[in-house]
Amino acid sequence: MRTKKALISEFIRHLYVKxxxxxxxxxxxxxxxxxxxxxEIDILLKGGHVIDPKNNINSKMDVAIVxxxxxxxxxxxxxxxxxxxxxxxxxxxxxxxxxxxxHVFHGPDVNSISANSHGGLQADAxxxxxxxxxxxxxxxxxxxxxxxxxxxVIDRSQTRILAFLNVVGGGMVTxxxxxxxxxxxxxxxxxxxxxxxxxxxxxxxxxHYWGDFTSVDKAVESxxxxxVPVIVDFGEHSPPNSIESLFMEHFRPGDIFTHTFSEHAISxxxxxxxxxxxxxxxxxxxxxxxxxxxxxxxxxxxxxxxxNFNQAIPAxxxxxxxxxxxxxxxxxxxxxxxxxxxxxxxxxxxxGMGLQDVILRSTWNPAQVIKRPELGxxxxxxxxxxxxxxxxxxxxxxxxxxxxxxxxxxxxEAELTLRAGRVVWDLNGISAPEWQMPxxxx
Amino acid sequence: MYKQLNFKGELTSVFxxxxxxxxLFFACSSQVKxxDIDLLLKGGHVIDAKNNIDxxxxxxxxxxxxxxxxxxxxxxxxxxxxDVxxxxxxxxxxxxxxHVYAGSNPGFTDGTSSQLPDAFxxxxxxxxxxxxxxxxxxxxxxxxxxxxxxxxxxVLAFLSxxxxxxxxxxxxxxxxxxxxxxxxxxxxxxxxxxVGVRIxxxxxxxxxxxxxxxxxxxxxxxxxxxxxxxPMYSLEDQLNRMRSGDIMTHAFENVSERMTVVDDQGKxxxxxxxxxxxxxxxxxxxxxxxxWFNQAIPSxxxxxWPNSFGTDxxxxxxxxxxxxxxxxxxxxxxxxxxxxDVIARGSxxxxxxxxxxxxxxxxxxxxxxxxxxxxxxxxxxxxxxxNNxxxxxxxxEAELTVRAGRIxxxxxxxxxxPFK
Numbered sequence: 104m105r106t107k108k109a110l111i112s113e114f115i116r117h118l119y120v121k122x123x124x125x126x127x128x129x130x131x132x133x134x135x136x137x138x139x140x141x142x143e144i145d146i147l148l149k150g151g152h153v154i155d156p157k158n159n160i161n162s163k164m165d166v167a168i169v170x171x172x173x174x175x176x177x178x179x180x181x182x183x184x185x186x187x188x189x190x191x192x193x194x195x196x197x198x199x200x201x202x203x204x205x206h207v208f209h210g211p212d213v214n215s216i217s218a219n220s221h222g223g224l225q226a227d228a229x230x231x232x233x234x235x236x237x238x239x240x241x242x243x244x245x246x247x248x249x250x251x252x253x254x255x256v257i258d259r260s261q262t263r264i265l266a267f268l269n270v271v272g273g274g275m276v277t278x279x280x281x282x283x284x285x286x287x288x289x290x291x292x293x294x295x296x297x298x299x300x301x302x303x304x305x306x307x308x309x310x311h312y313w314g315d316f317t318s319v320d321k322a323v324e325s326x327x328x329x330x331v332p333v334i335v336d337f338g339e340h341s342p343p344n345s346i347e348s349l350f351m352e353h354f355r356p357g358d359i360f361t362h363t364f365s366e367h368a369i370s371x372x373x374x375x376x377x378x379x380x381x382x383x384x385x386x387x388x389x390x391x392x393x394x395x396x397x398x399x400x401x402x403x404x405x406x407x408x409x410x411n412f413n414q415a416i417p418a419x420x421x422x423x424x425x426x427x428x429x430x431x432x433x434x435x436x437x438x439x440x441x442x443x444x445x446x447x448x449x450x451x452x453x454x455g456m457g458l459q460d461v462i463l464r465s466t467w468n469p470a471q472v473i474k475r476p477e478l479g480x481x482x483x484x485x486x487x488x489x490x491x492x493x494x495x496x497x498x499x500x501x502x503x504x505x506x507x508x509x510x511x512x513x514x515x516e517a518e519l520t521l522r523a524g525r526v527v528w529d530l531n532g533i534s535a536p537e538w539q540m541p542x543x544x545x
Numbered sequence: 546m547y548k549q550l551n552f553k554g555e556l557t558s559v560f561x562x563x564x565x566x567x568x569l570f571f572a573c574s575s576q577v578k579x580x581d582i583d584l585l586l587k588g589g590h591v592i593d594a595k596n597n598i599d600x601x602x603x604x605x606x607x608x609x610x611x612x613x614x615x616x617x618x619x620x621x622x623x624x625x626x627x628d629v630x631x632x633x634x635x636x637x638x639x640x641x642x643x644h645v646y647a648g649s650n651p652g653f654t655d656g657t658s659s660q661l662p663d664a665f666x667x668x669x670x671x672x673x674x675x676x677x678x679x680x681x682x683x684x685x686x687x688x689x690x691x692x693x694x695x696x697x698x699x700v701l702a703f704l705s706x707x708x709x710x711x712x713x714x715x716x717x718x719x720x721x722x723x724x725x726x727x728x729x730x731x732x733x734x735x736x737x738x739x740v741g742v743r744i745x746x747x748x749x750x751x752x753x754x755x756x757x758x759x760x761x762x763x764x765x766x767x768x769x770x771x772x773x774x775x776p777m778y779s780l781e782d783q784l785n786r787m788r789s790g791d792i793m794t795h796a797f798e799n800v801s802e803r804m805t806v807v808d809d810q811g812k813x814x815x816x817x818x819x820x821x822x823x824x825x826x827x828x829x830x831x832x833x834x835x836x837w838f839n840q841a842i843p844s845x846x847x848x849x850w851p852n853s854f855g856t857d858x859x860x861x862x863x864x865x866x867x868x869x870x871x872x873x874x875x876x877x878x879x880x881x882x883x884x885x886d887v888i889a890r891g892s893x894x895x896x897x898x899x900x901x902x903x904x905x906x907x908x909x910x911x912x913x914x915x916x917x918x919x920x921x922x923x924x925x926x927x928x929x930x931x932n933n934x935x936x937x938x939x940x941x942e943a944e945l946t947v948r949a950g951r952i953x954x955x956x957x958x959x960x961x962x963p964f965k
Contacts (some may be wrong), residue, residue, distance in 0.1 A: 256657070507963065528864050532927065
């Protein structure tokens, strides 16, 4: 006869077995469901080295895409679970690159700097082939011509185009228009951003102003009303205004100083921009570190005249790194030392910045600066904007705007670019099937 | 005797001094001349089909022109020397089929489907682009003012027989606007830019548009450039109406709009080969849908070679299998065409076909349009318009592009000085 104790223990054992079986059944069910789901993967990027600074990923991982979203990131997602698998082994998989400073308000006006003119380039011609999926136009349009920018460029572009609105209503037409303080209308700027185009407009641009701080202050005023950052090209003051005052008194934390590494010959007559590295001692000015600590954002904005190794190399050696890497793409910079975003990123590799750091400053950092935290990373559920880079090895040269050169042993080349889950650039056809000679052909 | 000698000596010196001065002057002046070389490309392998050069030789540029092409031109004779050893030095490339009337309208004409020439040409070694009829007699002046006169790249053009060019609307098919006289007048007025007449899009069955384009081309003694969007014309009828020197673009397309050049058995159709024999030229016109390996590879094997590597540059072709003209040229390198043949079709052959023998060569005295190219070795893939891929082990890349003596592209800072 069994004891009561034994009966209880048997009951518990049975219960235990039932629970285990139940859990197993549940697990199997979950697995089946998961497998069914997994077969719905549209594109699997397999075997690549993922660098996703936001999510702290820097390792070999597979990336699965369903429709236009990131579905899963994990080691060894089976190819059988996907309709299409692209072998990206030996390549780096990163969030789609964000070029935070470009001019893409392309149009026919030959007399305008970059509003509806040749100065602005077609985004799709430069973005995808450099791994870029989002470009931010730096104030080519103001509130008055932004509707044209939107209808004739932004709405027709495959590249995601966001924009800083110029503090001047007419945008970047001529240098003289940029001086018109009566056309700097904070209420109108804020209205345009918050009410009309909050999905596209992410900030305010002040540029090319010759006077005091009026243009910057009007931009900041607009920025406060719309709760967006301002980006400042502090270029042409005669005599130059104090950048210390700009950083510490006029800027809010989160406001952006672009053309960080420019070095102008400053004269009484033509003015210029005070540089962040002292031209005599080649030391980063102490308040620059303090400003960055305060939350001021330093953007590269390479351009045709705004990137000088004399500034960038000492600054980097002294521990000062730009928050964001960007091109200042426009007609004069495209064929000069700048070339494209991947070239500018590679230039920072050549100057000694680590690859992860370069990616951070071209993805998650700019996304945060422009307050678009849904961009610049590969989190599950986010839009599948992805760049796949080949890190070429060899002897490469990188120039600054004075046509002096440094050499480097690495160069980033965009192999594959996906925008919202679609392959929009495939340099070597890694997503394409092999061509077969038709059987009837001899 | 002494006096005599002295006299003789004096006499000699009378002649000797001016002679020596003359010699010195000559030496100096030739020295001055030599120091006037603005740019010396040293140590490169020159491929110049016109001048039959395919060897290591230096190229000197002076005042925007090719000054001298010779072995071992001393570096000391030039203001600037660029070491191009290990690289190919070719005439500036000519892209025979582009759409560069970029603007803000929908479509190609003054439109967002066209590309700015300077945005894609210098970085691909191209110094001359030929616009494929994006403008017509009515729109050409605007095209010239906005794009042609404002580009670093040399822009030439075929003029469309359609008055507007290649606009998105049906108006371009209005026969009443296809004016031979106005087309001829425009071409003659801008003979330095307009290189022929183009028939581009017509959905009807009557041959009037084709015949008017052909008539205009004949009257200006320039080629007719035939695009593919002519669905009711048979390929054979089109080729039969083309004269020697006329150009059929999109040669290797495989789309419903036009019969393919290769038949279902993989044979190039005999009437196509006959047209080629008669002197009809075939341009690639790669585009987004105009280049298929199942056409190009059998054609290449059976002798139907493209005469030029037009890319059909536009908004939707640029990021597809086409990418750049060098990518298109690299496809043929990997299909088995030799480097000199590839370079010739990218430069001299193209120049001849548009009767611009001043271009596409490195003859002394011609404009210094130069492409310095590297051949990367590795594992590359090349995709056609059907998204099929072939693999290859070599790929062309533009290191340096010179336009009228000026460096307009320098990929790795070959001509730059080291940062100190």
